[in-house]
Amino acid sequence: MPDSSKTEKATPKKRQDERKKGNIFQSTDIVSAISLLSIFLILRMSLPNAYEFMQQFITRYFSYTSSMDSLSQASVIDIAKDCIGAILTLAGPVMLTSITAAIIGTALQTKLKFSKEKIKFKFSNISPLQGMKRIFSIRSIVELIKSVVKISIMIYLLYTSLLSISHDFTKMMYADVYQGVLFILENIMSIVLKLCAAFIVISALDYLYQWWEYERNIRMSKQDLKEEYKQMEGDPHVKGQQRERRRKMSMQRMMQQVPTADVIVRNPTHFAVALRYDIENDAAPIVVAKGQDYSALRIIAIAEKHNIPMTENKPLAQALYREVEVNRPIPAEYYVVLAEIMAWVYSMKRGSADIEGSK
Template sequence: MAADPSKTEKATPKKRNDERKKGNVPLSKDVVMIASLLGSFIMLRMLFPFMYRTMRDYMIKYLSLAPVAENLSDYTTGVFLDTMWAVTKAALPILLTSIVLAVIGTGVQTRFLFSKSKLAPKLSNLNPIQGIQKMLSLKNVIELLKNMVKITLLAVILYQIIKADLRPVSRTIDMDLKNSAVYVLSAIMDMIFRVSMVFLAVAAFDFFYTRWDYDRQIKMSKQEVKEEFKQTEGNPEIKGRIRSLQRERARSRMMQSVPEADVIIRNPTHYAVALRYDIEKDIAPVLVAKGQDELALRIVALGEEHGVHVIENKPLARGIYAGTQVGAAIPSEYYGMVAEILVYVYQLNNKIIE
């Protein structure tokens, strides 16, 4: 059927994966057919001497028994078993080659997908109305046109080949049976090979068309893309709310650490950083809280409420704010300035620095 005009977006990876789980993957039957056909005839050409010897020995054996056989029923079982064995030896390699190449041709295109959903019976397949709709679908119409083109090409190619080889083949009347059979077989194999080359081009076209048609059929509308994004990534509004709550909780934990700080350095209203230095635990002063604008004022107010000294140092406050994460030690380039401030604070608090 015609594609939905609202579905203008390429299928997302999730959409493709979901379709794959359903067993809906692009598959060119022409590729499978030409792979199996070419492989079978190449194997036939390679094994023809072996097949010829097998059938020749079989025929010689039973033709030689004909003049001396008194009762053919005595050989019924033997004839049946020998016939089956001869046919198996001659045909089985070609049959196996055809099956293996068909499996490979299918597997390469589908990445060896096996889906149980395709095996499950569907009651919708018994609906005659849907059956008629499928028959009249764009896909089936295109398949019909493709088959008509292939039949036309085959007829034209065969006509040209037969027309060119008709005179040489007629000369085989003057040849002995073996040479004429070899010539006719060679002509047939050459004809098959040329036909296969043409159909190989048709299969290549069908391969790319099948993938284009598959991409067209699984396109998504913008609304479907949005809904899928919400399912896989979550609703943006909810995610934004979660991130906001996480920031609030982190800020709350940070503010709880302000009373433990030894000093707050400010700039004077835009930035504020609270530092802690425990000689027994910390190898360097640690940033326990930082804030900008309103949050900076809150840090200063909370620190003053709990008796934390507030020092104004614009470049130091801005530098520590920009270059240090909460809970991390300050950069080494600020050790000197911070040490002077801490010594001053400790002197005010009558602390002794060891």
């Protein structure tokens, strides 16, 4: 019985852990219903050809009795090969269909998840006490009720179907073998399809029950949620992954701001700081991006692509990189140096504008 304190739905991590243990809900009735339906559908489609094949096979071997005086070792081997081939021809499609249907029915529910935990030796599997608990558990009672219901439905369908066709049995006395076999097979198929339809309904209900029971068994208490949260937050690997994701997102946002810069101060490739200065809105130049080594090379490459002016100033580039955060204004002690640089940038822009105007 599940713990009454476990009232919360299972978290994704809890579900993943349960899957690793092999604890996956599935309905065996679904697999049985799909297999049964598939087998009899393939039988219904292949029976005319199977009947003709068997007729030719039996006729051919009965004809050998009039022409074969004795059996040799070679002829016995040939007959055995023919019989094995006939069995495989008749039973092969049914066997392949049954295996395929079972695999599909299982895969749809479990995604063919393999777990080593299920094949490990556990003392509880051979413990008499645990065995008695399983025998007298709620699950066993439910399985017993399901079996009784299925058997009752099967008996009822068989009884009503045989009762409805019983008056036609006397007509078989005047029919040939082929018609008799065909009549019997058609009625067998009709009964089987009714049973399959009933089992599909039962398996659908069983699937819902298995899902409900699984969800109930993996529920968590509030304390379990707190412990899981602490475990995930305290995991160095998880923290490292989170930091790396944040760093990549921050780097991407920073690189997107480089085209808005007015000038790049670099040293010459080890440090690069991108500055923007809007006279109307900014009280001082703003650092929109900064980088060292590889990040500096990326900033320089983007700046070259967008024709942003660059100046080499080793002390200033290192100081701005170490002291000023991204999207923050530069300190007052660098105003004089930056004023000269910005004046140079504006003179370059005016020169470019004059050249464009003369053209």
